[in-house]
Amino acid sequence: MGTAGALVYCTRRLQASRSGSGLALARGNAIQCKQEARSDARRDSLVAAARNPELEQQIIAAPDDVQAYLVYGDWLQARGDPRGALIAAQHALLDDPESPPLRETERLLIEEHARELGGPTLDVEPAPQMRWQLGFWRALRCGSFGWSAKPWHDEHVQALLEHDSARFVRELAADGLFTGAVLATVGDKHQTLRSLDVALRAGEQFDDDSLAPLRACTRLRRLALFSCDAVTDRGMQVLRALDELEQIDLRNHPLSDAGVACLSAAPLQEVFFNELARGFSSAGMAGLARLPLRKLDLSCGPSIGDEHLRQLAGHATIDDLALPGAGFGEQGARALATLALARLYVPSSAIGDAGVAQLPRCLRSVDLGHCRLSDAACAALACMADLEQLRLDGSAGVTGGGVRQLAALGRLRTLCLGFCELDDQDIEPLGDLESIETLGLAFNNLTEASVDMLARMPRLHTLDLASCALSEDAIDRLARSASLRYVGLYSCPSEAIARAEGVDGWSVYRRDTLELMD
Template sequence: MVLIEVEGRVSVPHTLELHLRREPDDVDAWSVYADWLSEQGDARGELISLSHRLAEPGLPQEQHSALRLRSRALIQRHLPAWRDGLELPRGCRLDWRDGFIVGVRLLWDGDTLDALATLRAHPTARLLAALEIDCRIGGRRLGNQGAQRLAASSALQGLAQLDLGAAQIGNAGVEALVHAGWIEQLRALDLSHNRIGPAGVEALASAGSLGQLRELRLSHNRVRVAGVEALAASTTLEQLRALDLSSNPLGTAGLAALGSSPLLAHLIELDLSRTYDAPGEDHVKALAHVGLGGLGGLGGLGGLGGLVVLRLRDNLVRRGGLEALACTGGLPRLVRLDLGDNQIHDGLDVLLSGATFPRLVHLGLRHNHLGAQGPEALARSGALPALQHLDLSGNYIGDEGLVTLASSALLPRLRELSLSDNELGPGGLAALASALGPVKILDLSWNHLGDDGASILARCTALQELESLSLSRTGIGPEGAAALARSGALGHLVRLDLSHAPIGPAGAEALAHALALGRLEVLGLRGTAVGDAGVTALAGSHTLGALTRLDLTRVGVGSEGIRALADAEALPHLTEVTLTHNEIGRAARKALSTTLAPRRRPGRWALGAAPGVDDGIVRPGVDTGARR
């Protein structure tokens, strides 16, 4: 094992750190590293061990809470030392893992590569593996010349993930990148939104330097048929496991080329969303005639039989397309299937009666105009024995459909359920509440629930393990908010969204005194008219001490309420407050920013216009960097 000196104090296993950059999901390697760190007296060893314990399934809630508190305490105690000497440019965003910087987003300008080199020299960044060059917000386009500069730079040596989305490097930029000295170490490459055509794809497909690449994302480009043919014929991308070709006009001919490629045999994730090229064509039905691995004999072929994730969103899929998919007999290893934003209507029964998906855990069916027939098909089907996550948003199933779904054997198994925008009322919600299992994520936004619906939820004992509840635009008022606040069933709630529900100051005051919401970390109150009185009540809450993020967009709060937040001692973990579209004085904003800054801890914080303030978002300012 190769050893190197770090901080002039101890030696570390360099090859192990290199392995962790390339294989960040190797839990055993992290455990070895944690043991080594602990031997050196480094608190990050304990932090890694805590993360592993928190990820254990079936961990009792009390133990989970204690471990999280210990993790937070370690971070707060040691973060100043870990960050010592960090100099971050404007717009820099850091991704942290157990006290180490593992990813960075940088705006592209003349100093980007120097900033990257400086960051990588910092001891806390020795596990830095992922780089995103942000050309979308505030940064300049990379272009061909920028791609050439990247290719020639040694600052990218050893990185495993590179995201150049929206950099507009074009075909010439791709040609430059594939000849870079560091490119052969990449495991993941995102070139979405880059004006890449067939010539650029051919350069990628034929590059011997990409032999270790496992993930390639080419969405929103100009790939076309010739580009897919180049990918299909590639003999150098044998390690590829994830391929994203979404939002490219591939059409039937392009998918025919892909369907005949041995490349598919190795894929576990494939995204072909919005790849049709002819208005009115049923894209999946067309695939039946060309084979997307056959789609007429898919179940028995080596082609897509190994897929774990398949996304076919927004592909004009109709009943005929589902008949074609059903002819496969099912995809035996599929865990996630996304058919959202299509035109399925009454065709779901065709798929579920003709195919089985024994391992499918996630099923996305949003915005398919299923109506009440969709839940009927799901209730009758035995094709989804492992399903735990179901998205039926925007399907207008109504109370009738929800009652049908509630009567099925499917519902008690669900751990995540999205029913947003389905014309639901208290009647359907009552049926749902009586049949739910131990769901963890529930989205009921954009429905007509009102205070009666909130009261039904408050009495639902099945919500005792619920961690996230979305009730945005459901018409819940002060009485409904008070009912939720009194509920003993929401004790595990971590995220609550009441945006655009007219709860007013009285509703906010009820939430501020909610004994059951002691674990709440994220509270969305956008557009709830809570005003200064409501915000002041929240600031004085002695039951919301775990709160870290608070959205107060357009709530009618002024300087009085914000000063109450700034002076509050009852919310010690609050690190981010969104204040957009409120009339707040500069002094009050500054006071709140000053209060939040000392609480900063490693996280994924967005671009900041100045330390602590971003278009009304007040948060710690160090990770965002100050303007030069």
């Protein structure tokens, strides 16, 4: 019995075990499958990889059609190609993903036929990560953010994409010491590639010429490129061919009005740019407003003003808007009031109390960190009955009166009030917020007098008390909380930190303030 036969045998015996033969029989079948498959592994590994262009085109045309893979799998098995057995095994796993015999068969096939199925041997760190789909790699991740002793280079990605298992790859994420030419390695995958995410490091940049191979990738739905500083409007012309593109993130590319025009043919739902070209005008924003956007992130600082936001007024689909550091005020906020926003991310912006009063009441998540707001803003926010996440860090104008108004938000799960100069009496109203799960109170004027109130909050699992004057006794009292799991104690007394690190079930953060909102 060959590898494919062993798989069929294993599957049949698994079905028998379900009908009452018992778990022991299923385990025995897995062992027998392993032995039989290994006995034929040497013979199978000598079989050259079979190819059928006609059947491959059927998969390319309909990459989610399971039947197309099964037909190809039968054809491969008839020719002794172990990939056919892998297709059958992974198809069976779709119906029973937790089956130990099937998982063992899948693992065994890939292990014993590593050359044909598992990919080339590469001297890199970290090793590539693959997600399989019916005998082939659906998604590949190459490299990772951060330093590596054995970083990824262009040739490593090329070797991986040239492997037979990458024949129908749909998602590629790569982060390493690449050059802009790395995009040329995806050229042969233009018929199947749907998502491309590439980050260059060590000062390398994409330029107009390096984007040229993307012109053939007309089925791309997501494109994210890090280090696009040298891409000009000429390079952006390539994007006109990507008429299925739904998400774009061109990090460090200075978006211009002409660049926006290059996006007009795509059904873009998510757009991210962190730089704007000098002279980016309301006409450019109007071009973005004509897209079927759901999420717009222009992390471009004060160059976004009221006139830009007026172009978004009445947009039918935007529900997630990020404009950190933007220079808009009350008039721009009035335009936002016409949107059905669920999330608004505008930290360090010029929105002001009057602008907050104009925001739509349907918001569920609002980041107003370091916007220098006062209790007047809290009064407006208290009218947002659906609010679940709120950041007001760095607003010294917020007092106990403002906190008392926020305590009326019965659905609030995350509240960040760091750097607001609040004292123990100011935060007392928070004890009535039974919905709170995450609370940031870093760098306020708090003492251990607030600890008992915090320990009684029934759902609180994450608490940042950085720079709070806590004693060991205060930690013991805080530990009475039945729900608390993550505690930030940066810049707190060392004795308190040591006591907290001994509390069973706690994770203590002592080197920085906690990141509390998405």
